[in-house]
Amino acid sequence: MKKVGIIGVGEYLPEKILTNADLEKMVDTSDEWITTRTGIKERHLAAPGEASSDLAFKASVQALNNAKIKPEELELIIVATITGDMSFPSVSAILQNKLQAKKAVCFDISAACAGFVYGLSVAQQFISCGTYKNALVIGSEVLSSITDWQDRNTCVLFGDGAGAAVLSEVKSGGIISTYLGCDGSKAGILNLPAGGSRNPATHETVEKRMHFLKMQGNELFKIAVNTMTQAAETVLKQAGLTFSDVDLIIPHQANRRIIMAVAKKLGIPEERVYLNIERCGNMSSASTVTALCEAVQEGKVKKGDIILLDAFGAGLVWGACVIEW
């Protein structure tokens, strides 16, 4: 089996920034509540008409330049998203055309906030067994398009953005271990009820605001802490490593309190946890990959470092990955 690593990363955050002060004018909330309960100060919002493939394209160009790979060298593109441009075709197919990556096989993954880690794991299998040489894995979301801007329970939490990673065979280091999981019995805790085959769009579904995401935040909080802790423990055990070996944990950015509770349970000090939640909010599949990209760009990830990605989201699904950089 070949060793597979991330050889380039990129991100794109839309220009418009929505602050907590802006939200105070939209719903009954306060900067104080949002900051203390979530750790979020601001989030980026896509421009009207800007879709997931547009964000994915910009992040991908940066990642390909960073990896020094041309689009025509790509054989696989996987986009993790829950906010595709439309129900079909896939964002990855639209992106293939934008990039002119004509040789690439393309599909999307619906694994919500764990989507990027799921995508990494799938791409790793294809490369390690020799089917494909270079793959592009992206997390891209325009969550503002499914956010109910009248619901203070959810609208303060989410943001838009995209991150991309180029995967290829590497001589040393790379992905050491991945671990994925799912518990479909809790699918009702976080979902988007209408617009699919269960509740196709009607005047009634629109009037009942069923095209916006619904979440039982409190319930999720406890499950997220326990599941992310267990996923991190499992993937590290699989890798034959311990928490003292981890240089940086890059978790899904749903809530600062969730992340710090997980770090505390794992015994990982705060300075070894990477956060972009304050500036970006929760960008679902884009959160872990943009955080990874920023950590690399800021020089917080160096060659030989052990990094741990740890994500959790709607499904419920989870995924963790240990990488030697």
Ligand SMILES: CC(C)(COP(=O)(O)OP(=O)(O)OC[C@H]1O[C@@H](n2cnc3c(N)ncnc32)[C@H](O)[C@@H]1OP(=O)(O)O)[C@@H](O)C(=O)NCCC(=O)NCCS
């Ligand atoms: C959503 C979340 C931030 C809410 O924080 P919480 O501490 O659990 O708060 P609660 O839901 O218990 O609500 C506490 C109170 O704040 C209120 N509240 C909710 N949103 C508010 C807001 N934006 N501004 C002010 N008050 C708000 C609630 O109405 C509730 O009021 P009540 O006690 O009068 O009913 C938190 O539960 C969370 O992050 N959950 C997990 C999110 C997650 O993991 N998402 C998906 C995975 S990707």
